[in-house]
Amino acid sequence: MENPFKKVIEEKELPAYLKEKVLDDINLIKLTLDLSELFFVNVPDSLLTFFKNNPDENDKKL
Amino acid sequence: MSNQPEVELSDIALVEKILSTKDERYFGILYDRYASFVYNQSFSFVDSEEEAQDLTHDIFIKIYLNLKKFKKESKLSTWIYSIVYNQCLNYVKKNQKKPEENKDLYEDVENLEHHTEEISDKELFEINYAKLQEILNQIPIEDKAILLMKYKDDMSVKDISELFNIKESAVKMRLQRAKKRVLELR
Numbered sequence: 001m002e003n004p005f006k007k008v009i010e011e012k013e014l015p016a017y018l019k020e021k022v023l024d025d026i027n028l029i030k031l032t033l034d035l036s037e038l039f040f041v042n043v044p045d046s047l048l049t050f051f052k053n054n055p056d057e058n059d060k061k062l
Numbered sequence: 063m064s065n066q067p068e069v070e071l072s073d074i075a076l077v078e079k080i081l082s083t084k085d086e087r088y089f090g091i092l093y094d095r096y097a098s099f100v101y102n103q104s105f106s107f108v109d110s111e112e113e114a115q116d117l118t119h120d121i122f123i124k125i126y127l128n129l130k131k132f133k134k135e136s137k138l139s140t141w142i143y144s145i146v147y148n149q150c151l152n153y154v155k156k157n158q159k160k161p162e163e164n165k166d167l168y169e170d171v172e173n174l175e176h177h178t179e180e181i182s183d184k185e186l187f188e189i190n191y192a193k194l195q196e197i198l199n200q201i202p203i204e205d206k207a208i209l210l211m212k213y214k215d216d217m218s219v220k221d222i223s224e225l226f227n228i229k230e231s232a233v234k235m236r237l238q239r240a241k242k243r244v245l246e247l248r
Contacts, residue, residue, distance in 0.1 A: 004187060004189055005191075006213075008191050008195045008198060009106045009210075009214065011102055014101040014118065018097070022119055023089065025119070027086060029126070
């Protein structure tokens with residue numbers, strides 16, 4: 001007996017522009033995540049390391 | 063890396079490449095593999111091509127953002143299916159006009175036991191597909207989804223139980239109830 005579920009939804013073709021939109025948005029997300037990592041993780045880490053490693057010089061400058 | 067990423071990679075290897083290289087071309091390969099599946103699944107939950115396209119876009123963004131959480135012991139297709147299902151269900155619930163018709167898939171199995179007499183697939187398959195289409199649009203979205211998983215996508219009870227993280231007995235009962243609802247409307 002034929003399974004009617006196989007026929008209830010016809011296969012649709014996805015428009016090609018959608019792939020471009022998805023990949024563009026993913027690049028934007030990547031850029032945002034990279035920038036936030038740079039400003040909120042890398043820069044504070046570098047500053048902390050700098051001040052820890054050069055306490056005397058920092059004192060002199062002050 | 064060469065200019066042309068390897069398109070023959072297994073799903074697991076592809077996910078590893080996406081995570082390790084962050085090269086968008088690898089995600090492009092994943093998109094090519096699953097776009098049609100995601101789109102057609104989405105289209106089975108909504109009424110228009112535009113809505114299905116918006117859902118497909120959002121689902122792929124979600125896949126990208128959650129790729130780290132994918133556990134490699136399961137199948138990528140099953141994991142993607144769970145994202146598709148949850149995204150579509152949330153969308154439909156947010157937009158539906160009759161929320162009282164919806165019931166939670168995870169509801170207590172004990173409550174179902176009184177109406178779980180076995181319904182054969184034969185009875186279900188006797189329904190004309192146009193009528194079936196009409197019925198599927200009238201039953202709760204969770205019932206429609208589980209029937210499509212089982213009878214359209216040929217998922218096993220085990221696959222469905224893993225997808226929803228519920229017991230196989232709960233899946234069987236849910237299927238029986240969904241079938242009963244369809245037969246009542248035929």
